[in-house]
């Protein structure tokens with residue numbers, strides 16, 4: 001893993017303000033910009049901030065296309081749905097064209113949805129080296145070092161597929177996920193990691209500790225683009 005490029009902010013509000021400013025910049029490029037959102041609970045703070053701030057009106061949402069790094073195989077109105085969370089906290093509060101929201105259909109048969117999802121990315125997103133090239137991919141990290149639904153010990157770093165299915169190692173919940181191959185092709189990857197609960201894993205990755213070799217969040221980076229970590233002071237508290 002290359003040197004960890006991290007940015008530490010005092011608190012979560014400063015982190016989400018920085019991310020919102022990036023979204024504002026992307027929206028002013030006058031072209032379709034493809035952005036992949038992370039799942040789990042962390043991004044809810046970004047969504048709520050965007051919906052409740054001046055960014056709700058100032059961002060040119062019609063230029064932004066939103067995708068997900070992964071989705072749980074549940075209905076879109078299920079509280080577990082990554083799309084459902086973003087819809088309730090953000091999309092229902094802004095003027096964004098429905099066609100700009102590219103959800104993974106968790107209610108559909110997972111193996112078929114992974115194929116459909118891959119086809120949609122391939123048809124909608126400009127490619128580099130034959131692989132869809134996202135402008136910006138936001139990723140979260142679990143306390144076991146997973147990212148998207150790429151889990152330790154079950155991630156295929158050699159696949160040339162761009163979407164796959166995975167099972168959460170503890171809950172066995174089936175997910176559809178972007179693959180390491182797709183993620184690595186992005187122009188920019190930002191790991192959004194907040195809270196003291198992630199501090200020890202962040203340190204292991206920053207120290208390139210032996211344990212981190214098994215962490216997909218340590219192994220997945222933009223091979224030709226920028227990989228960065230946006231941390232609040234709690235998540236960064238074990239760093240020098």
Ligand code: 6PG
Pocket residue numbers: 038039040041042043069070071072082139140141142146147148149
């Ligand atoms: C998901 C994810 C997953 C998430 C991490 C962190 O669907 O759960 O995409 O990779 O980003 O598990 O989740 P928290 O933000 O809830 O800690």
